[in-house]
Amino acid sequence: MKSFDVAIIGAGIVGAACAFRLASEGLSVAIIEENIVGGGTTAAGMGHIVAMDDSKAQFALTHYSQTLWNDLALQLPTVCEYEFCGTIWVAADDEELAEAKRKQQFYEEHGVKAEILDEKNLLSAEPNLRKGLAGGLLVKGDSVVYQLSATAFFIEEAVRNGAKLLLGKKAVEIVVDGVKLSDSNVVHAKQIINAAGIDANNLTEGLGIYRKKGHLVITERYPNFVKHQLIELGYLKSAHSTETSSVAFNVQPRITGQILLGSSRQISIEDKAIDYNILRQMTKRAFEYMPELKNVAAIRVWTGFRPATHDNLPLIGRLPNRENVFVACGHEGLGITTSLGTAELLIDEILGRESKIDREPYSPKRFQNLPANHSNKRE
Amino acid sequence: MNKIETEILVIGGGAAGLAAALAASDKKVLLVDDNPNLGGQIWRAELAKTKSPEALKLIESIKQNKVSILNNASVFARLNENSLLAETPSGTIELQFEKLILATGARERFLPFPNWTLPNIFGAGGLQAFVKSGLTIANKRVIVSGTGPLLLAVAEYLKAKGAKVLLVAEQTSTKKLFKFGFGLLSQPKKISQAIALRAKLLGVPYLTDSFVISAEGNGKLESVSLWQSGKTRQIECDYLACGFHLVPNAELALMLGCNLENGNVAVDEFQQTSVENVFCVGEPTGIGGVEVSLIEGKIGGLAAIGKIAEASDLFAQRSRLQRFADSLNDCFSLREDLKKLPDAKTIVCRCEDVTFEKLAKHDSWRDAKLLTRCGMGSCQGRICGSATEYLFGWKNESVRPPIMPVKLENL
Amino acid sequence: MGKLVLMITLQIDNREISVAEGSSVATAIFASDANMFRRSVSGESRFPVCGMGICFECRVTIDGVKHQKSCQISVEKGMIIETDE
Numbered sequence: 001m002k003s004f005d006v007a008i009i010g011a012g013i014v015g016a017a018c019a020f021r022l023a024s025e026g027l028s029v030a031i032i033e034e035n036i037v038g039g040g041t042t043a044a045g046m047g048h049i050v051a052m053d054d055s056k057a058q059f060a061l062t063h064y065s066q067t068l069w070n071d072l073a074l075q076l077p078t079v080c081e082y083e084f085c086g087t088i089w090v091a092a093d094d095e096e097l098a099e100a101k102r103k104q105q106f107y108e109e110h111g112v113k114a115e116i117l118d119e120k121n122l123l124s125a126e127p128n129l130r131k132g133l134a135g136g137l138l139v140k141g142d143s144v145v146y147q148l149s150a151t152a153f154f155i156e157e158a159v160r161n162g163a164k165l166l167l168g169k170k171a172v173e174i175v176v177d178g179v180k181l182s183d184s185n186v187v188h189a190k191q192i193i194n195a196a197g198i199d200a201n202n203l204t205e206g207l208g209i210y211r212k213k214g215h216l217v218i219t220e221r222y223p224n225f226v227k228h229q230l231i232e233l234g235y236l237k238s239a240h241s242t243e244t245s246s247v248a249f250n251v252q253p254r255i256t257g258q259i260l261l262g263s264s265r266q267i268s269i270e271d272k273a274i275d276y277n278i279l280r281q282m283t284k285r286a287f288e289y290m291p292e293l294k295n296v297a298a299i300r301v302w303t304g305f306r307p308a309t310h311d312n313l314p315l316i317g318r319l320p321n322r323e324n325v326f327v328a329c330g331h332e333g334l335g336i337t338t339s340l341g342t343a344e345l346l347i348d349e350i351l352g353r354e355s356k357i358d359r360e361p362y363s364p365k366r367f368q369n370l371p372a373n374h375s376n377k378r379e
Numbered sequence: 380m381n382k383i384e385t386e387i388l389v390i391g392g393g394a395a396g397l398a399a400a401l402a403a404s405d406k407k408v409l410l411v412d413d414n415p416n417l418g419g420q421i422w423r424a425e426l427a428k429t430k431s432p433e434a435l436k437l438i439e440s441i442k443q444n445k446v447s448i449l450n451n452a453s454v455f456a457r458l459n460e461n462s463l464l465a466e467t468p469s470g471t472i473e474l475q476f477e478k479l480i481l482a483t484g485a486r487e488r489f490l491p492f493p494n495w496t497l498p499n500i501f502g503a504g505g506l507q508a509f510v511k512s513g514l515t516i517a518n519k520r521v522i523v524s525g526t527g528p529l530l531l532a533v534a535e536y537l538k539a540k541g542a543k544v545l546l547v548a549e550q551t552s553t554k555k556l557f558k559f560g561f562g563l564l565s566q567p568k569k570i571s572q573a574i575a576l577r578a579k580l581l582g583v584p585y586l587t588d589s590f591v592i593s594a595e596g597n598g599k600l601e602s603v604s605l606w607q608s609g610k611t612r613q614i615e616c617d618y619l620a621c622g623f624h625l626v627p628n629a630e631l632a633l634m635l636g637c638n639l640e641n642g643n644v645a646v647d648e649f650q651q652t653s654v655e656n657v658f659c660v661g662e663p664t665g666i667g668g669v670e671v672s673l674i675e676g677k678i679g680g681l682a683a684i685g686k687i688a689e690a691s692d693l694f695a696q697r698s699r700l701q702r703f704a705d706s707l708n709d710c711f712s713l714r715e716d717l718k719k720l721p722d723a724k725t726i727v728c729r730c731e732d733v734t735f736e737k738l739a740k741h742d743s744w745r746d747a748k749l750l751t752r753c754g755m756g757s758c759q760g761r762i763c764g765s766a767t768e769y770l771f772g773w774k775n776e777s778v779r780p781p782i783m784p785v786k787l788e789n790l
Numbered sequence: 791m792g793k794l795v796l797m798i799t800l801q802i803d804n805r806e807i808s809v810a811e812g813s814s815v816a817t818a819i820f821a822s823d824a825n826m827f828r829r830s831v832s833g834e835s836r837f838p839v840c841g842m843g844i845c846f847e848c849r850v851t852i853d854g855v856k857h858q859k860s861c862q863i864s865v866e867k868g869m870i871i872e873t874d875e
Contacts (some may be wrong), residue, residue, distance in 0.1 A: 036745065043749065079750070148749050220757060220784060220857045256831075261787070274780060276458060276790075283787050294788035297857045299757055301780060301790070413843060415864050420842060427812030427864065451862075486844050498826065498837035508841025512861070513810060513817035598825060598835060628844075729839075730846060732832040757846035757857070762839075784857070
């Protein structure tokens with residue numbers, strides 16, 4: 001077998017975005033995928049493309065990625081269902097409304113248009129929200145994508161530009177000159193990217209990626225029941241919680257008129273079976289914001305594992321101890337949003353170019369001194 | 380949440396479920412069904428009244444034997460090893476059991492053809508079910524087509540209700556039917572049943588080597604194009620009752636982790652599945668009809684309460700009845716040219732309106748599902764799954780809860 | 791000798807319909823001469839097919855709640871049924 005410029009382990013949306021960009025820049029790419037394209041965490045996700053402001057670095061990456069998605073939007077085939085439905089961060093009380101105003105200020109200072117809604121305007125925008133909420137923050141520029149189709153599109157484009165997709169091949173070890181597979185063959189490559197999602201730990205030591213299990217429900221079609229992605233302002237409390245489990249109100253309209261309902265987080269659970277306890281907590285939380293959801297019919301429930309890092313930022317970049325090995329993993333619940341930004345940062349680093357944003361905060365170098373048993377707390 | 384505790388939980392109140400519930404009634408039995416009335420498909424109640432004498436007797440017996448009955452309950456998930464969750468009109472109920480008997484029956488297989496989605500095209504059993512529920516069929520011109528003895532039963536029923544049954548179109552060849560006919564000689568009761576049936580259908584042409592290749596109509600069915608032994612003709616009609624065999628309702632079994640064999644729930648001689656505490660009786664273990672369902676139900680019910688000897692006594696009878704059922708299935712196996720019926724624009728997945736040409740691009744159920752949405756709609760792949768398995772050979776054996784749509788407040 | 795059959799009156803798309811007690815909602819919709827139960831994703835008029843609750847083509851709105859399978863629900867006096875018409 002020939003030697004590739006880059007071998008990417010994992011055809012989830014992050015790996016696929018990397019393949020897409022690298023191949024379009026003329027590099028020869030091999031994509032090694034054990035199961036099916038987008039079949040892991042990617043398939044289980046919500047497809048929400050959002051500028052997330054929980055930290056400067058998170059905002060920089062998500063905002064940058066968002067512009068890349070928007071630029072790409074016109075090229076995406078219709079099956080990707082790219083929709084500018086926008087996000088409304090919902091404030092239940094005055095304290096949360098104050099938080100919404102702080103958020104708005106931050107967004108506006110950083111080039112993201114955001115508008116405060118009072119209760120009246122909130123209900124006007126989303127009539128199925130209950131009365132008595134304080135208001136919300138409308139971010140019109142956020143969007144939603146059917147991420148499986150997007151992942152497939154990235155792979156198709158990569159292959160069109162000469163990439164080779166090695167399906168059904170399991171990577172077991174990153175070796176000096178490539179990737180060793182379970183069938184003992186070696187895919188030879190000058191550079192290797194570990195984009196193996198929740199399995200990234202198996203190929204690279206010291207990443208400390210742990211799982212955060214989530215539940216999602218999709219419903220029958222209820223066109224116009226909800227028009228924007230609605231997230232409670234308490235969402236970030238859930239996302240950063242060190243509690244073993246938490247839920248937050250998070251609802252998305254699909255282009256079909258179906259409603260996608262989340263979200264839950266359970267730390268370090270291995271079992272992918274549906275947990276009816278937490279599912280009920282999640283729906284109960286949703287009813288507190290949209291009581292009419294009670295009569296909405298669910299047609300499918302599933303779980304997924306978000307790959308999380310201990311400081312809530314993804315790992316993107318060259319490994320400190322391996323000149324030709326890069327990682328692109330640990331995106332927690334923002335993998336879809338930041339897939340394109342991740343790909344761009346990586347390709348810049350591989351080709352020795354400056355990036356449009358600072359790469360340092362995501363560099364794997366920061367985990368060099370990771371102790372064997374790390375805690376799940378933020379630094 | 381409400382909870383019912385029982386020793387033997389039977390899911391499905393058709394022939395097999397009723398027989399199992401009765402056989403197990405020495406212990407505490409709860410019989411659960413998603414319809415307002417018991418009887419399943421073959422003994423479907425007419426305007427809420429059970430008509431079949433055999434069904435009435437069985438229902439009376441289970442009531443006398445203190446079997447608890449829960450109607451309008453749709454099982455959608457498993458809570459833990461000994462509990463299922465069911466949605467009822469008044470909310471979710473937890474059903475706790477020691478042993479579980481699945482009697483979830485079968486559904487018709489529908490094969491797509493151009494314009495098969497027109498109003499007034501029903502399944503064969505489907506149209507019968509609607510007439511039993513009150514649909515007026517008197518003087519309507521009906522064509523019954525597809526395959527299997529069900530067609531004759533349906534034609535007879537519809538004719539008795541006043542329909543003008545124009546013809547029955549059976550896709551199987553005359554040769555195969557003859558072969559089956561000779562096999563009948565070993566089952567005299569069946570012959571007399573067959574003769575009686577034929578007599579009742581006097582005047583209704585029974586065409587073999589024949590099937591509907593397309594339908595036409597403006598807003599609803601007006602005519603069909605019928606193929607018979609190489610010739611095609613247009614026939615005007617009001618209703619088309621069209622079904623191609625039955626396929627097991629194996630979703631609950633699959634969700635519980637039971638193994639399947641050739642699409643049927645695998646069971647041992649005591650009707651026990653690969654999952655401890657779970658038995659399966661009737662059509663999901665292999666399409667066999669009402670008599671096989673009754674005896675399997677009885678064996679499963681007896682075995683579930685430990686009456687091994689009594690259950691074993693019925694093995695020989697079950698074998699005989701299953702043999703007949705197998706030869707029946709053989710006779711009416713589907714012909715290859717039915718695979719060519721859909722054209723590019725024919726809708727295959729009715730919930731999501733996915734056309735044949737969109738599906739033909741993929742080579743597995745999973746790919747097709749994720750990229751075209753086929754099977755991602757309300758029926759959760761029940762209709763299109765059976766069709767695509769036949770058309771493309773795709774196997775679909777992964778099932779996720781809820782196995783029936785359920786209101787969010789009941790999840 | 792005929793038996794007395796109780797008739798149940800309900801509304802379908804603002805038309806009043808009376809059907810025998812024990813009928814399914816689907817029966818009532820058929821009796822009301824409706825042109826469709828549901829409108830498919832691509833706009834086709836659909837009638838139910840399977841009669842046993844698995845094809846989901848019989849879905850209508852009953853008393854404001856959408857996506858109810860009319861073939862498995864018995865009629866009740868005063869029900870308000872809306873098809874997709």
